[in-house]
Amino acid sequence: MSAANHLLCKIVYKARKRKIMNHRDFMRKAIELAVENVENGGGPFGAVIVKNGEIVATGVNRVTPNNDPTAHAEVCAIRAACTKLGTFDLSGCVIYTSCEPCPMCLGAIYWAHIDKIFYGANQHDAAAVNFDDSFIYRELEHKPEERHKPIENILHKEAQAPFNAWREKGDKVEY
Amino acid sequence: MSAANHLLCKIVYKARKRKIMNHRDFMRKAIELAVENVENGGGPFGAVIVKNGEIVATGVNRVTPNNDPTAHAEVCAIRAACTKLGTFDLSGCVIYTSCEPCPMCLGAIYWAHIDKIFYGANQHDAAAVNFDDSFIYRELEHKPEERHKPIENILHKEAQAPFNAWREKGDKVEY
Numbered sequence: 001m002s003a004a005n006h007l008l009c010k011i012v013y014k015a016r017k018r019k020i021m022n023h024r025d026f027m028r029k030a031i032e033l034a035v036e037n038v039e040n041g042g043g044p045f046g047a048v049i050v051k052n053g054e055i056v057a058t059g060v061n062r063v064t065p066n067n068d069p070t071a072h073a074e075v076c077a078i079r080a081a082c083t084k085l086g087t088f089d090l091s092g093c094v095i096y097t098s099c100e101p102c103p104m105c106l107g108a109i110y111w112a113h114i115d116k117i118f119y120g121a122n123q124h125d126a127a128a129v130n131f132d133d134s135f136i137y138r139e140l141e142h143k144p145e146e147r148h149k150p151i152e153n154i155l156h157k158e159a160q161a162p163f164n165a166w167r168e169k170g171d172k173v174e175y
Numbered sequence: 176m177s178a179a180n181h182l183l184c185k186i187v188y189k190a191r192k193r194k195i196m197n198h199r200d201f202m203r204k205a206i207e208l209a210v211e212n213v214e215n216g217g218g219p220f221g222a223v224i225v226k227n228g229e230i231v232a233t234g235v236n237r238v239t240p241n242n243d244p245t246a247h248a249e250v251c252a253i254r255a256a257c258t259k260l261g262t263f264d265l266s267g268c269v270i271y272t273s274c275e276p277c278p279m280c281l282g283a284i285y286w287a288h289i290d291k292i293f294y295g296a297n298q299h300d301a302a303a304v305n306f307d308d309s310f311i312y313r314e315l316e317h318k319p320e321e322r323h324k325p326i327e328n329i330l331h332k333e334a335q336a337p338f339n340a341w342r343e344k345g346d347k348v349e350y
Contacts, residue, residue, distance in 0.1 A: 063286075067257045070245065089244075104279050106311075121331065122331070136286075149285065154293055162274075165210050173240075
């Protein structure tokens with residue numbers, strides 16, 4: 001084998017070994033995690049966070065086993081990715097989630113500055129198996145005073161104190 | 176002192192010792208936690224969760240010190256309350272938050288089934304110190320395809336697999 005051929009073989013071998021994953025591969029991983037999670041006592045949801053074509057972190061729905069109503073797949077994946085990358089800002093990352101994000105997860109994705117969302121199943125598919133977030137979406141469309149869940153404003157003036165402290169703080173970390 | 180007087184004194188003493196807190200007291204606690212948290216390197220937000228007139232758990236914004244964009248005061252308080260009570264369902268609880276909840280926290284409050292929300296400062300006060308969630312609120316008003324953050328549906332059919340697994344599972348914990 002010539003030196004050139006040998007080099008070519010090495011490159012092909014390395015590329016195969018470290019298979020370059022595409023959008024569909026990442027989504028399939030999220031779906032696979034969701035299926036496994038049902039077996040492991042969690043909800044049927046999985047998510048994968050990717051940066052520069054590589055998986056940074058994954059998450060699955062652990063609401064009932066962990067007694068944590070915020071432990072949706074996307075929130076768990078965001079928290080894991082931030083821990084791994086040592087940052088609270090996931091700019092440059094993409095999230096692949098087996099199901100369309102609920103309002104809580106969508107909010108988390110915005111706060112984390114994730115660039116783009118890919119989703120598999122949609123909110124109607126989720127509602128068909130009793131994971132219905134359409135009520136929350138509808139509630140968010142209404143003004144606070146028109147929502148079903150009571151919300152009341154008290155001590156508005158006193159509640160400016162934390163913001164005044166924040167304004168005066170010199171070494172604060174903004175986000 | 177007569178026996179009746181003695182009993183009355185004991186009742187008054189106990190009531191004073193265990194001061195019955197009202198809505199304003201709980202909100203003042205949330206505000207106080209928010210102010211302290213600024214000193215401790217966190218964001219200017221605090222929250223208190225109350226059940227049967229007693230504080231179950233508290234939370235403060237730890238986004239930047241914990242590298243966790245989901246660590247808003249309300250989310251932290253919900254997670255702490257659920258851990259303490261050993262449940263993912265906070266029905267019967269009320270949340271007092273120093274500032275109007277963002278869409279992520281509002282979603283978390285709905286998923287946790289908290290009965291009522293009291294808030295102090297509002298989203299405009301928060302925006303004035305650069306904590307602006309109005310963009311997220313506006314984004315949620317739009318259909319997914321009309322939002323600024325790109326969102327794309329792929330592998331819709333394959334993504335039904337977790338829901339099929341969920342349907343078939345006999346011993347699942349629904350929520």
